Amino acid sequence: MSVVTRSTSEDIRLQYQVEQFLYHEAALLDDRRYAEWLDLLDPDLEYWMPVRSTRALGDEANEFAKLGEGAYFDDDKTSMEQRVRKLSTGFAWAEDPPSRTRHNVSNVRLLERDGGVIVVACNFLIHRTRMANSNDLWSGWRKDVLREGERGFTIVKRHLFLDHVSLDSKNLSSFF
Amino acid sequence: MARGRDLPATRARLVDVAAGTVNRTIFSDPNIYREEIERIFARCWLFLAHESQIPNAGDYVNVFMGEEPVLVCRDADGSVNAFINSCRHRGNKVCRADAGNAKSFQCPYHGWTYNVRGDLIGVPGHSDLYHEDLDRSKWGLPRVAQVDSYRGMIFGTFDAEAPSLAEYLGDIRWGLDLLLEQGDLKAVPGIARWSMDVNWKFASDNAIGDMYHAFWTHRSAILSGHRSGNGQGTAASLTPKRTNGFTMVTAYGHGFNANFVDESQLDPSSPMSAWRFDPSVRARLGELRGRVNRANMLIFPNLFVNTGSREFMLRNPLGPAKMEIWKTTLVDGNASPEAQRIAVRASNRHFGPAGMFEQDDGENWDQSTLAAQGAVSQRYDLNYSMSLGRGEVVDDGTSPPRIDTLTNEHAQLWMYRVWDEFMAAESWPQLRATIEEPRGTL
Numbered sequence: 001m002s003v004v005t006r007s008t009s010e011d012i013r014l015q016y017q018v019e020q021f022l023y024h025e026a027a028l029l030d031d032r033r034y035a036e037w038l039d040l041l042d043p044d045l046e047y048w049m050p051v052r053s054t055r056a057l058g059d060e061a062n063e064f065a066k067l068g069e070g071a072y073f074d075d076d077k078t079s080m081e082q083r084v085r086k087l088s089t090g091f092a093w094a095e096d097p098p099s100r101t102r103h104n105v106s107n108v109r110l111l112e113r114d115g116g117v118i119v120v121a122c123n124f125l126i127h128r129t130r131m132a133n134s135n136d137l138w139s140g141w142r143k144d145v146l147r148e149g150e151r152g153f154t155i156v157k158r159h160l161f162l163d164h165v166s167l168d169s170k171n172l173s174s175f176f
Numbered sequence: 177m178a179r180g181r182d183l184p185a186t187r188a189r190l191v192d193v194a195a196g197t198v199n200r201t202i203f204s205d206p207n208i209y210r211e212e213i214e215r216i217f218a219r220c221w222l223f224l225a226h227e228s229q230i231p232n233a234g235d236y237v238n239v240f241m242g243e244e245p246v247l248v249c250r251d252a253d254g255s256v257n258a259f260i261n262s263c264r265h266r267g268n269k270v271c272r273a274d275a276g277n278a279k280s281f282q283c284p285y286h287g288w289t290y291n292v293r294g295d296l297i298g299v300p301g302h303s304d305l306y307h308e309d310l311d312r313s314k315w316g317l318p319r320v321a322q323v324d325s326y327r328g329m330i331f332g333t334f335d336a337e338a339p340s341l342a343e344y345l346g347d348i349r350w351g352l353d354l355l356l357e358q359g360d361l362k363a364v365p366g367i368a369r370w371s372m373d374v375n376w377k378f379a380s381d382n383a384i385g386d387m388y389h390a391f392w393t394h395r396s397a398i399l400s401g402h403r404s405g406n407g408q409g410t411a412a413s414l415t416p417k418r419t420n421g422f423t424m425v426t427a428y429g430h431g432f433n434a435n436f437v438d439e440s441q442l443d444p445s446s447p448m449s450a451w452r453f454d455p456s457v458r459a460r461l462g463e464l465r466g467r468v469n470r471a472n473m474l475i476f477p478n479l480f481v482n483t484g485s486r487e488f489m490l491r492n493p494l495g496p497a498k499m500e501i502w503k504t505t506l507v508d509g510n511a512s513p514e515a516q517r518i519a520v521r522a523s524n525r526h527f528g529p530a531g532m533f534e535q536d537d538g539e540n541w542d543q544s545t546l547a548a549q550g551a552v553s554q555r556y557d558l559n560y561s562m563s564l565g566r567g568e569v570v571d572d573g574t575s576p577p578r579i580d581t582l583t584n585e586h587a588q589l590w591m592y593r594v595w596d597e598f599m600a601a602e603s604w605p606q607l608r609a610t611i612e613e614p615r616g617t618l
Contacts, residue, residue, distance in 0.1 A: 049530075051366040053274040062276075062365075068517050070366020070505060074524035082400040086532065091395035094535040165274070166500060170372035170538035172530035 011110075018120055018146065019108050021153045026103035029175050034084045037175070041077055042147055042154040049073040049160040049176065064161060072172055073160065083175075094173035101174050102127045107141075116148040117156070124160075128174055136169045138162065138176070191596045196561030196585070198592050203375040203548035208599075209496040216477050216598050217242030219607075220428075221322075221331040221344045223479040223490055224248045224258060226363040226504065228328065234277045234292055239502075240492045241332060246320060247271055247281070248330065249292040258320035258332045259294035270317070274367075290317055327356045329488075337604040345475070347576035348430035354471050355483040357461055358451040359508025363488075364520050370529040371500040374541040375548065376478055376493040377595070379501070381560075382537065383481075383489075384431045384474035385423055385587025388562065391416045393540055397532040404533070405522020406470050406484035407449030408441050411533070421582030422464075423567070424575070425614050429476030429594030431587040434483075437469040447515030448485070448522065450508075464574055474587075476594065485523045497545050503528055560589045567618035577614050586618045 007015075028037040041047075049072040050065040065071060075083070086092050104125040112119040121143050128136040145157035160176050190199040190208075202208055222241045225248050229237050236249040238261060245261040247270075261269045263283040270281040270290055280297065282289045289298030294317035302308060320332040324341040326349065331341050338344065345352070355361070382389065390412045391398075397411055404411040417435070425431035443449060451457045458466050470484025480489040486506040491499050505523040507516045527534045547553060562585035571577045579586055594611075601607035 051368045053367065054272065056273040056276050056278075059273065059276050065366025068520055069364050070368055070503075070520075071524045072368060072528055072530045074521050079402075079525055082402050082532065086396045086400040086402070089396040089399040091392070091399065092536070093393065093396070094539040166369035166371060167529055168371050169529060170370075170374070170542045171535035172370075172528075173535045173539075 014113070014118070015108070015110060018110060018118065018153070021146070022105045022108060022120070022122060022144075025155075026105050029103050030101055032098060034087065034175075038081060038084055040153070040155055041080055042156040043077050044156055045075070045077040045080065046157045046159075047073055047075040047080060048158070049162065052162060052165050054165050072162075072167075073176070092173075094171045097131065099174055100129045111143075118146045118148065118153075120144045120146060124176065126174065126176065128169075134170075138164070138167075138169070138172075140164075142176070191592045192557070193589060193593050195557075196559065196564040196589055197557035198560055199557050200548040200554045202592075202595075203377060203545055204496050204554070206496050209493070211599060213242050213493070215601070216595070217493065218334045219338065219598065219604065220477055221324075221333045221338060221341050222477075223475060223488065224323070224330045224332050226328055226361075226488070226506070227256075227325060227330060228362040228509075229275070229504075230256070232277065234279055235275075236271065236278055236292065237275045238271060238273065240500075241320065241334065242493060244334075245269060246332070247294075247317070248323075248332075249278075249294075251292055256323055256325070256330055257293050258323045258330075259317035260320075262317070263288050264296065264315045264317065294319055326352070328361060329356075335604055339604065339608060344428055345430070346428065347424070347426040348432075348473070348475060350465075350576050351424060351430075351432045351434075351471060351473055352475075352481065353461065354434070354465055354468055355481060355486060355506070357457050358483070358486065360510045361486070361506040362509040364505040364507055364523075368503040368528040369500060370538075371494065371498060372538050372542055373497050373545055374499050374538070375497055375545045376491050376499045377591075378541040378544045379480070379491040379499065379537075380474050380476070380478055381588040381591055382541070383472055383479075384425075384476075384591050385433045385472070385585065387421070387433045387435070387472075387583040388416055388585070389540070393536050394533050396536070400532070402525070402532040403522075404470070404484055405448060405519070405526050407443045407446035407452075408438065408469060408484075410441055411526075416583045418563075418581055418583050421468075422575075423579040423581060423584060423587050424577070425579075425587050425590040425618075426576065427594075427611050427613050429591050429598070430474060431590055432471045432473035432481075433582055433587060434468040434471040435582055436467045447508075447511055447518050450511070450515070462574070474591065476591065482527070485526045486519065487523055487527055489527065497549070560585045560592065564589070565617060569614050569616060569618060571615070579614075579618065590614065590618065 051070040055063050107123040109121045123141045126138045140162040142160045146153040147156050225237045230250040233252040247261045248258045263270050265288050268285045270283045287300040291297050296312040296315045321336040323332045421435035423433045473481040478491045488504045490502040507519045567579045567586040569577045
C-alpha cells in the first residue's frame with residue numbers, strides 16, 4: 001500500500017481503527033496512565049530513537065545513527081517497564097513534580113499490511129512544560145509496527161526520528 | 177582564597193579552600209564567565225575527538241573548543257589538523273556539516289577555499305580583484321596551537337605556551353587507562369547532543385567526585401531495577417559508602433572517584449566484564465585498578481569520562497548559564513558484534529538525556545544554576561566541606577597519590593582550587609610555576 005487513490009471500505013475502516021488507537025495511546029500518555037500504556041506495548045517491543053547529525057548534501061544517508069549506534073532510546077519491553085517503575089519510586093526527580101505533556105499525532109499513513117502486522121507512519125509534535133518556566137517542543141516522525149490481536153493492537157516496533165540534531169532539553173523524561 | 181596572591185576584587189574569596197566553600201557568583205557572573213573562556217578554555221588542553229572518528233584522509237569532525245567552532249581533519253599523511261572553522265574574510269563557517277569527508281572547505285559567502293590543513297588555497301578574483309596583492313599564505317584558518325593525542329583521545333590547546341599533553345594529563349593517565357585498557361576502543365557512530373540551562377562547572381564538579389549524589393539523585397533508577405551496564409548486578413548502592421574505593425586528584429584539576437567491584441554482584445558473562453578476566457589486562461592495570469568497578473572522572477575543565485559504561489561526555493560552555501553535552505560511547509572493536517551491541521545498548525539506556533541515570537542529573541544541575549542567580553542568594557556560599565581536613569593523601573608507590581575514601585568532597589574542592597589557580601595566573605609559565613600537586617591532607 002503506497003499512495004492509496006481508490007480506497008475500499010476495508011481500507012477506510014482500518015485507517016480509522018489505527019488512528020483511534022494512536023489517539024487513545026497519546027491520551028494515555030498525556031493523562032499519565034502509564035500502566036495502561038504499558039499494556040499496549042508488545043512483549044517483543046523494539047523502542048528506538050537514534051541520534052542525528054547535520055550532513056552535507058549527498059551524505060544524508062549518514063544523518064541518523066543506525067540501530068546499534070548512538071541513540072536516545074534503545075529499549076525493549078523490560079526496560080520500558082523499568083522506566084515506568086522509576087516514576088513511582090518517590091525519587092524520580094526529573095518527573096516529580098510531573099511534567100505536563102501534549103502528544104499530537106498526525107499525518108497517519110498505513111504503509112504496509114501483512115497478515116496481522118501493520119506498518120504505520122505518522123508525525124508527532126510533543127509539547128512539554130515543567131514547573132512554571134520550562135518548555136520543550138519535540139517534533140519528528142515515527143514508524144510503528146502494530147500487531148493485531150484479539151484485544152486490539154499492540155506496538156511491536158516504534159522507531160522515532162526527531163527533527164532535531166541537538167535537543168534544547170535538560171532531559172527526555174517523557175515517553176514518545 | 178587565603179594564598180596571598182593579588183586577585184581581581186571581583187573574584188577575591190570566591191573559592192575558600194580552608195573553609196570548603198564556593199561563592200555562587202562563579203556560576204552566574206558574565207564577567208567571570210568571560211574570564212573563564214580566556215583563562216581556562218583558551219588555555220587548557222581540550223578534548224576534540226577520538227581517532228576512530230576520523231580514520232581516513234579527508235575525514236573531519238566539526239567540534240567546539242569552549243565556544244569556538246573547530247574543524248578536526250585527517251590529512252593524507254595521517255596527521256590530524258585542527259583549526260577554527262571561521263573564514264578569514266568575513267568569518268563564516270567554511271564547513272557546516274557535523275562530520276564527513278572533504279578534499280577542501282569552501283566558504284558559502286564569497287568562495288574562499290581552504291584545504292584540510294586549513295591553508296587558504298583559493299580566492300575568487302585573486303588576479304582581477306585583488307591584483308594578487310593578497311598573500312594567501314598569511315590568511316589560512318587560525319590553527320589550534322597544539323594538537324596531540326593520548327591512546328586515541330585527540331586533544332588540542334589554543335595556547336602555544338601550554339605544556340605538552342603528557343605533562344598536562346600527568347598522573348590522570350593512570351586513571352584514564354582504566355578505560356583505555358578495556359579493549360581496542362572505538363567511538364560508536366552517533367553523538368548524543370543536548371543543552372540545558374546549566375553552568376558548566378556544576379557538571380564538572382559532579383564528574384570529578386560526587387559519589388554522594390548517586391544514592392539520592394539516581395535512587396529511582398536503582399529502585400526500578402535498572403542496571404548500569406558494566407557487568408554489575410545493581411546500578412549503585414542505596415546508601416553512600418565512605419570507604420570501599422578511593423579518590424584521586426592530580427595537578428591541573430583532573431581527578432576521579434573509583435568504587436571497588438562487589439564480586440558477589442559481578443556478572444562474568446557480561447561482555448562489559450570481559451577485561452576483568454584478561455590476565456594481560458590485569459597485569460598491566462595491577463592489583464588496585466583491577467579491583468575498580470567503575471570510575472567517574474574529570475579531565476579538566478569539561479570532559480567527563482565514565483569507565484563503567486564507557487563514555488566520553490564533553491560539556492561545552494555556551495554562556496554562564498548554558499551548556500551543551502556531547503556524549504560519545506566507546507566499544508571494544510575486537511569484541512563480537514553481539515557483545516558490542518550489548519555495550520552500546522547499556523550506554524544508551526544509562527546516559528544521555530533519556531538515560532535512566534542522566535535524566536535526573538539535568539534536572540538537578542538546572543536547579544543549582546537557577547539558584548546561583550539571585551543577588552541575595554549569592555551572599556550564601558555553597559558547602560563543599562565534606563570530610564574537609566581528613567583526606568590523607570597516600571603516596572605508597574602503588575598508584576599516583578590518592579585518598580583512600582570513596583565518598584567525600586575533596587576532588588570537587590580540588591577542582592575549584594585549581595579553577596582559581598587558572599583564573600589567577602597570567603600565563604602558562606606562571607601557572608606551571610605555582611600549580612600544586614596533592615600532598616599532605618586535603
